[in-house]
Amino acid sequence: MAVKKPSIHDIAKAAGVGVGTVSRVLNERPNVAEATRVKVESVMEQLGYRPTFAARHIRTGRSQLFGFLTDQVTTTPFAHDLIKGAQARARQADRMLMVIDADGDDRVREQAVANLIERGVEGIVYAAMFHHEVHVPKALHEVPTVLVDCFTLKRDFASVVPDEVRGGREATERLLEEGHRRIAMVTNDALSTGYPAAMGRLEGYKEALAEAGVPFDEALVREGSGNADSGYRWAHDLLDADDPPTAYFFGTDRMAMGAYFAFTEVGLTVPGDVSVVGFDDQHYIADALRPALTTMALPHAAMGRWAIDHLLTAPWGEDRPPPQRRLPCPIVERGSVGRVPASDAGEEP
Amino acid sequence: MAVKKPSIHDIAKAAGVGVGTVSRVLNERPNVAEATRVKVESVMEQLGYRPTFAARHIRTGRSQLFGFLTDQVTTTPFAHDLIKGAQARARQADRMLMVIDADGDDRVREQAVANLIERGVEGIVYAAMFHHEVHVPKALHEVPTVLVDCFTLKRDFASVVPDEVRGGREATERLLEEGHRRIAMVTNDALSTGYPAAMGRLEGYKEALAEAGVPFDEALVREGSGNADSGYRWAHDLLDADDPPTAYFFGTDRMAMGAYFAFTEVGLTVPGDVSVVGFDDQHYIADALRPALTTMALPHAAMGRWAIDHLLTAPWGEDRPPPQRRLPCPIVERGSVGRVPASDAGEEP
DNA sequence: TAGGCTCTTGGAATCAGTTCCACTGGAATC
DNA sequence: GATTCCAGTGGAACTGATTCCAAGAGCCTA
Structure with missing residues (x-):
């Protein structure tokens, strides 16, 4: 049982094909013969193969990951709806969410943002727990960011708040x-x-x-x-x-x-x-x-959804000034x- | 501005040193001459260098990451305390948390677990929103797991619940x-x-x-x-x-x-x-x-903390049977x- | 002066994937 | 029968880090 995790090379060898072919099967590319695909897939099944996401990330540059950062002490029960909304939208697009509860001082937040960037997030949602002006870590400028339930005085980030x-x-x-x-x-x-x-x-x-x-x-x-x-x-x-x-x-x-x-x-x-x-x-x-x-x-869930949606669809660095969206509060x-x-x-x- | 992110090789070249030396500086190894360290650090600063975590992960095999999975429809306000507790403990150990709200059917949950494993999590916290018996995705057996506020009939996972x-x-x-x-x-x-x-x-x-x-x-x-x-x-x-x-x-x-x-x-x-x-x-x-x-x-926060703590400290695959911990509910x-x-x-x- | 230390350092090998280019062999075209 | 064409394939190069081995530079000792 203590055999180490099989890699794509092990699969290739066991199936008698090249690594390129295994990769093609993995990514469901069309140009693979049906017989080959079946054989490779059965070998994967037998060896209990799991691709390593990090390797894919490093080569393609795509992390399929968003950061979700909450500011301040968040004793409110709102956080969860926000996360749920964001996560629902993220899943639709096959992305995952890395959640950090950054209550605490500015240094903790700076650190949190740095960590997220090093993990290659494709965007960050910075969520406050009530609608107010915020001062955000500088490093957020390095990565597409949406502010939720808050805004900066300079309006230099996309933002979504309740109307x-x-x-x-x-x-x-x-x-x-x-x-x-x-x-x-x-x-x-x-x-x-x-x-x-x-x-x-x-x-x-x-x-x-x-x-x-x-x-x-x-x-x-x-x-x-x-x-x-x-x-x-x-x-x-x-x-x-x-x-x-x-x-x-x-x-x-x-x-x-x-x-x-x-x-x-x-x-x-x-x-x-x-x-x-x-x-x-x-x-x-x-x-x-x-x-x-x-x-x-x-509209917590809606704001969470909007934030991820914006990160997914808006071109970054172009649309100046960043949108300041207000969502209705339905009765x-x-x-x-x-x-x-x-x-x-x-x-x- | 549109220069691509510098890698460790770019830093090495710019600083006139080898990649090994840059790596040593990054990891704060002691065997680097002070002058060299200063030079490398200043070059990093100038080029706005950020290490790529995925590369480190792939080489070292350590993802510094835990998965946090909530079962069922979680309209309760408890989820957040749980996440906060888990996250607080994780941060102490320099780990991050990937949160998935896996409400929905079993297939969604299976998929969520598979995703987490492919992302290389070092453990998974599976949290229910009220104390009851659960059926968990099979794949959880592949990775250290702690059940929170729930348990399996077979008691085949570590579990922490309120007393x-x-x-x-x-x-x-x-x-x-x-x-x-x-x-x-x-x-x-x-x-x-x-x-x-x-x-x-x-x-x-x-x-x-x-x-x-x-x-x-x-x-x-x-x-x-x-x-x-x-x-x-x-x-x-x-x-x-x-x-x-x-x-x-x-x-x-x-x-x-x-x-x-x-x-x-x-x-x-x-x-x-x-x-x-x-x-x-x-x-x-x-x-x-x-x-x-x-x-x-x-004791939601405490259960979250305990879960991560157990993942961090308990040897996996040894301690049979897995602990079934009950935490007090303070008045x-x-x-x-x-x-x-x-x-x-x-x-x- | 040679040998033995320690302290630094460079760089090849490695991790697990993707990408791309070159090369099959068989079918289609002329 | 020669020439294209192309689906299918193998494998080297590459991604960005860590690791480890070999080696150079000083310094001390015999």
């Missing part, structure tokens, strides 16, 4: 559609952070209101912090108002979850009394709530949005 | 410790599935009761299905009993979450009126609940467990 504004707009439109006019919005982060996820969703909210002719009311907006506690507190705060909102748009599902508890405490039911839309589609939360939460899905209807209660319908047309 | 029994026992002990005697248990799956996660946690529950001299009461046990709805319903069901439990042990955090809603609806507070312990430590849920949920953590205290209410303390010693 936060549109997501915010469509979430709000959904609520307007049901007759709601007093719609609260709790941002998913302090606006002072400047994060697109926080700014964009609020902006979309404003756009939708404006388009519907509903005046923007600052009293309905709160700066949340994304977590459940924040949702719980702001929900109570908003409920305490003289004329409480009939609908709530939360910048994260976690905040919506906190708000559910607040609603339950004061005896309000969703969506009978109040309607709720979340953001992120963390389905382990959104599905688990009662009623399940209608929310805007972050996922689950049942937390209902018609505005009759008593609150107000001046509806 | 479900101990987890169930410690969860229950925590509640007994606070004086609770009427402790409900909702299993995380139908017992008919035979899943260790469902059977084991219940068994641990029974062990703890027995050890504490508390008689097992079948009326306090329910077969849940893991999701929030199931927790919600069984909580209400248990609350309707003549003498409702003072404490609840749920087989998943999601069920605990559903139960929180039930408790809120009937005006009970956690942990003042009822105590709750969950399982899984899905922190996006456990942290988000009010109060945050005390739960048993599935994560968050605040949902409190003293049994005085009125319910009953016949406490």
Whole structure:
């Protein structure tokens, strides 16, 4: 059993043919006689032959490999959807993915990129776990790169991010559609952070209101912090108002979850009394709530797919400036949005 | 700019030395004159040289690479912790991880394993997303393999899984410790599935009761299905009993979450009126609940680390039978467990 | 001054593949 | 019957590294 792995030469010898012929069989070239092909294949089978990818790589220069690098501490459950999307597209094209979780300092990341390049990756996906500006290792310029859920200020890399504004707009439109006019919005982060996820969703909210002719009311907006506690507190705060909102748009599902508890405490039911839309589609939360939460899905899988697709198809070094793609955040209807209660319908047309 | 990547020969020529010397510099061998080393390094720097890993691999036979394969449809958020743990250990040893999400049919998995082997992986981690028996691709026998969160009936692979029994026992002990005697248990799956996660946690529950001299009461046990709805319903069901439990042990955090809603609806507070312990430590849920949920953590990162560690250190093909390792599920205290209410303390010693 | 050390060094051989060029022998064409 | 043509084939050259052996340069010793 301890015989060493057979090489293409061993196969050639055993089958009584030349190495060139074995190579042709391996690569399914047409110019091989059927009888020869059968013989070579049976010898391979018998000797348990496996080609060595590295040798092919070194000669052809093709590694059939992409690097997938996540920045920062990634305690979010999003990473996996991203990887899945990227990997699905990669498999279609017979490529593999080398994943590195580069949380840690810049040196770790530099090192990770260097490793990937030495392994001959044909491109690198650099993924952040939330939409923000990033500083990337310089070496990324040496290889085709796509940034996912992030971007550089100089826009010197192709980038794909969620369309936060549109997501915010469509979430709000959904609520307007049901007759709601007093719609609260709790941002998913302090606006002072400047994060697109926080700014964009609020902006979309404003756009939708404006388009519907509903005046923007600052009293309905709160700066949340994304977590459940924040949702719980702001929900109570908003409920305490003289004329409480009939609908709530939360910048994260976690905040919506906190708000559910607040609603339950004061005896309000969703969506009978109040309607709720979340953001992120963390389905382990959104599905688990009662009623399940209608929310805007972050297109993680789609971004992963887009990134690999771009690496596969775009010519590198030519298309200046690199594309800055925004993908829509589709609404996922689950049942937390209902018609505005009759008593609150107000001046509806 | 379009000059082709320099090879070790180009460096040798440019530096006026032999390829052997360049190789020595690259590998930081001691037997190189300082002056030579400096010269070679500066030439490398100037030409922007990067070694080609594939060439090294082919010559040395070492790929410094592990495969990481996930079975089934992995919509769980656990995958990432597993990958992180494995990757952290791999990086310590200067290895990289090739991740494949092999959801899909057996053929896809067979193909994935074949690909990994052709890429020369030094070992494969085959990870399931919940603790159960698996049928793995035959080719895994060709390469050192560790199963994570799963096992084969024949126990013919090294395997690392959570210690479900101990987890169930410690969860229950925590509640007994606070004086609770009427402790409900909702299993995380139908017992008919035979899943260790469902059977084991219940068994641990029974062990703890027995050890504490508390008689097992079948009326306090329910077969849940893991999701929030199931927790919600069984909580209400248990609350309707003549003498409702003072404490609840749920087989998943999601069920605990559903139960929180039930408790809120009937005006009970956690942990003042009822105590709750969950399982899984899905922190996006456990942290988000009010109060945050005390739960048993599935040791995903630890299992990932153990798997790689085993591949790195264990001699392959010798240690029969392969180790079947169980890792503890540490309790994560968050605040949902409190003293049994005085009125319910009953016949406490 | 020859012999024996150690320290450096060059370069051929090697790893497991692909690529390309030259060379078959038989069928088709003239 | 001579000339093309071509599918099928063998094998040398090559990819970019490592490894190892032989050999030169100093230095020390006998």
